[in-house]
Amino acid sequence: MKDAADKPTPTLTDRQFHTLSAIARRRWGLDMPNAKRGLVSARASRLMRRLGYASLDQLCEELDAPESSIDPLQLFDVLSTNHTSFFREPEHFRVLVREIIQPAVDQGKREVKLWSAGCSNGAEPYTMSIAAREAEVGGHAPNLRILATDLSLSILARAKRAVYPVTALKDLEPGLIARHFQPESVNGADAREYAVREHVKAPVTFALLNLLEPWSMRGPFDAIFCRNVMIYFDGPTKHALVDRFVQLIRPGGLFFVGGSETLNNSLRPDLENVQANVYRKRLGAKT
Numbered sequence: 001m002k003d004a005a006d007k008p009t010p011t012l013t014d015r016q017f018h019t020l021s022a023i024a025r026r027r028w029g030l031d032m033p034n035a036k037r038g039l040v041s042a043r044a045s046r047l048m049r050r051l052g053y054a055s056l057d058q059l060c061e062e063l064d065a066p067e068s069s070i071d072p073l074q075l076f077d078v079l080s081t082n083h084t085s086f087f088r089e090p091e092h093f094r095v096l097v098r099e100i101i102q103p104a105v106d107q108g109k110r111e112v113k114l115w116s117a118g119c120s121n122g123a124e125p126y127t128m129s130i131a132a133r134e135a136e137v138g139g140h141a142p143n144l145r146i147l148a149t150d151l152s153l154s155i156l157a158r159a160k161r162a163v164y165p166v167t168a169l170k171d172l173e174p175g176l177i178a179r180h181f182q183p184e185s186v187n188g189a190d191a192r193e194y195a196v197r198e199h200v201k202a203p204v205t206f207a208l209l210n211l212l213e214p215w216s217m218r219g220p221f222d223a224i225f226c227r228n229v230m231i232y233f234d235g236p237t238k239h240a241l242v243d244r245f246v247q248l249i250r251p252g253g254l255f256f257v258g259g260s261e262t263l264n265n266s267l268r269p270d271l272e273n274v275q276a277n278v279y280r281k282r283l284g285a286k287t
C-alpha cells in the first residue's frame with residue numbers, strides 16, 4: 001500500500017490559491033505571485049496531511065472560516081521561507097563592528113541594543129553576538145542586548161535550542177568555531193552537531209512577533225537587521241514597515257536589509273545610504 005506522502009502533490013485550484021494568498025497577504029503581508037503556485041501547493045499539501053484533512057478544498061475552507069479551528073500560524077509555518085546562515089553577507093557584520101560595536105567599546109558606552117527582525121533559526125542574531133564578542137578582545141565590553149523575533153513557532157524553537165549541524169558551520173574559521181561553539185559528540189565520534197556556547201546565547205532574547213502587527217518593544221536600537229524578510233512583502237507593506245523601523249533607530253544608528261534588497265522606493269529624508277544594503281539614520285533626525 002502506498003503511503004500518503006508518496007501520492008502526487010495536488011495543485012491548488014485558482015480558488016484555493018486565491019484563498020491562501022489572500023490570507024497570507026492580509027495576515028502577514030506575504031506576496032504570493034501565481035508563479036509560486038507549485039511551491040505553495042506542495043506546502044499546503046504537507047499541512048493538509050499533517051492535520052489530517054482529506055482534500056485541499058477542505059483545508060482551504062477551514063483556514064478561511066471566521067472561527068477556524070486551525071491556528072493560522074500553522075499555515076505561516078509551512079508558507080514562510082526560512083533560509084539563513086551564519087555570517088550571511090559577512091560585510092554587514094564588519095560594518096556592524098566598525099560603526100556600532102567598536103565605537104561603543106572605545107567610548108565606554110554602557111549598552112548596545114540590536115534587533116534581528118525575521119531572525120529565522122537564530123544564525124543571524126548569534127552571528128551579531130559572535131561578531132561583537134570578537135571585537136571586544138582586550139577592550140571594555142558594553143552590555144549587549146539582542147532582540148531576535150520571528151513569526152514561525154517551529155523556527156523559533158530551533159533558534160532557542162541553538163544546536164546546528166556541522167554543515168551550517170562549514171564556512172567559518174576553525175578558531176572561531178572553537179571559541180563560540182561546543183561540539184556535541186556521541187561516544188567520542190566526530191561531532192555532527194554543534195551547540196552555540198552560553199556566552200553567545202546570553203545577550204539574545206527571542207520573541208514571537210508578527211511584523212505587521214503593533215510592536216511593544218521600546219527603542220532606540222543602535223542597529224536593526226531586517227534582511228531577506230521584506231522581499232516577500234508588497235510595496236505599501238514594506239514602505240510602512242521601513243517607517244516603523246526607522247522610528248525605533250537612534251540617530252546615527254544603522255538599518256540593514258538583505259543583499260538583494262534596496263530601499264529605493266522607501267527611502268526617506270532621514271535615512272542615508274552608507275553602502276550596499278546599509279542605511280544610517282541621520283544625526284539630528286528625531287528618534
Ligand SMILES: C[S@@+](CC[C@H](N)C(=O)[O-])C[C@H]1O[C@@H](n2cnc3c(N)ncnc32)[C@H](O)[C@@H]1O
Pocket residue numbers: 027028029080081082083084085088117118119120121124149150151152155209210211212226227228229258
Ligand atoms: C528568509 S528568512 C531571513 C532570515 C535572516 N534575516 C537572514 O537574512 O538570514 C525570512 C524570515 O522572516 C520571517 N517572516 C516573514 N514574514 C514575517 C512576518 N510578517 N513577521 C515576522 N517574521 C516574518 C520568516 O518566518 C523567516 O524566518
